[in-house]
Amino acid sequence: MPLLSPSVREVPVVRVRGDDAEDSHDQLATEEPLEIRLRFGAGRDARVQRLAVTMRTPGDDLALALGFLHGEGVIRSPDDVIDVAHTPVQGGRRDPNIVVVTLADGVRVNLSRLERHVYTTSSCGVCGKASLEAVATVGAPALPAGPSLLPATIHGLPDALRQHQAVFEQTGGLHAAALFTETGRLVRLREDVGRHNAVDKLVGSFLTAGESVPAEHGVLVSGRASFELVQKALMAGVPVLAAVGAPSSLAVDLADEHGVTLLGFVRDGRFNVYTGAARIAEPEA
Template sequence: MQNDPTPPRATRRGSTVRRRIERVAVSPEGALRRSRDDALTTEEPLEIRVLGTDGVAHRVAVTMRTPGADFELAAGFLYGEGLIDGPDAVRAIRYCTEAEQLYNVVNVALAPGVPFDSSSLARNFYTTSSCGVCGKASIEAVMGPACARVAGGVTVDAETLVGLPARLREAQAVFERTGGLHAAAQFTPEGELVRVREDVGRHNAMDKLVGAALLAGELPLAEHVVLVSGRTSFELVQKAARAGAAVLAGVSAPSSLAVELAEQAGMTLAGFVREPGFNIYTGGERIASRVREKVGG
């Protein structure tokens, strides 16, 4: 697969922008206002297009995202939605230099012989930073492509798992400057960080992570732990299951449908992962502990 070099005629937006703000500090003596510079997370639209072997560009989705890892985001999104089956399906990913919104339009060129069914676009993809993919045409479309059930997979110590959020925060460079980003991270069973991706949208962060693993030829993720920085929604479980992740953990709560899907997929799903513990919703056999389990309330 080839990625075109950065076009020279435009300036790429960074992951943060600076803005002058007023900081208000409230005390018993009153409110003190000070002017200062602040870092804000950049949010811009990204249009994902697929170039079929017929040379026609098909608009697949528009997502509000934080610029950076755009090619990984496009690849991860297409893979998660079942529109491509692996890295060999992609011939090249490049920015559309003819678009008015340069760096906000990505073309994914399919490899020769890779079929693309444009009728599948009837699912009417439109993604936002807050809720992921919206406006799909049917319940069947929302459920997405079928995922193979995870068999086996990694085992992780409880003591290792509970320490992962702290390691994730240490690696979130943009979050430290803005406080406005979600993250998805890939860890070894021993707690070593493999990669982390950040975005204003939690689904985009997962797509970037899966896209990076896809393009590196590292799927499935059955031998790694995937951690997300917020609540675990159905779509995050779906994307993780599609990537073959055996263990998915979140620092906040999962939804009921997320738990049901994780159970169906044979995944281990943990929530509220933060010191000093966490909840196991499915697949507890992959969580090892050196202490005696307490049964009941």
């Protein structure tokens, strides 16, 4: 039997078909808490602040932490981060469920704006916010005019996404977020039990490599498009957000306000354009 990744856990299960039952095993998407902490300064003067706990699928934790902070406007570029690592514990080991991000000197953080309740669930990254004002997008970059997407390109995105969802094929229980080009090529994909975590991991994967998210690309998500996903795409400078499911009213409002092209129900050869229709190209006659 092949070894399972940290993203997958095998559990005993009783399978019932009709009147017949048999003992078996099933593979599930792992869900565990991840605590994100900020470190200010160095040495004896260092100060550590616990920021948030999110339920996530283990893997790409450092990218998740940086993507989360980027989406919240805490960091703007890789230069804002000195170090990101799982926190050390006794015996030279590291705690797999705590990530500490050391910020560069000069990075100012409004912790009161980021105040959350005890934790955020894997299905919602905004619901732990302490106030409505705290979810307002801060300092979003200007979006590029492109890409220009043909309907046929958009129609092909869900199948391309499914073909690259390795852990979903094992468990059927993970969301995915993928960056795609104007021609529909998937550049990078990340999976997680939470929709917002998948986007954070995707954005953070560029930050951990010292890069920015490429311009004039789009992001496809496997579920619905919520306010927070539009916010994360906007903060990353992504001009197109396509969702297999439905958008929320707040998602449409935010996308319309900032010029994001928001597509919903991208599946089965159809999709709805809610905002930013100028980026959808007319098919050639």
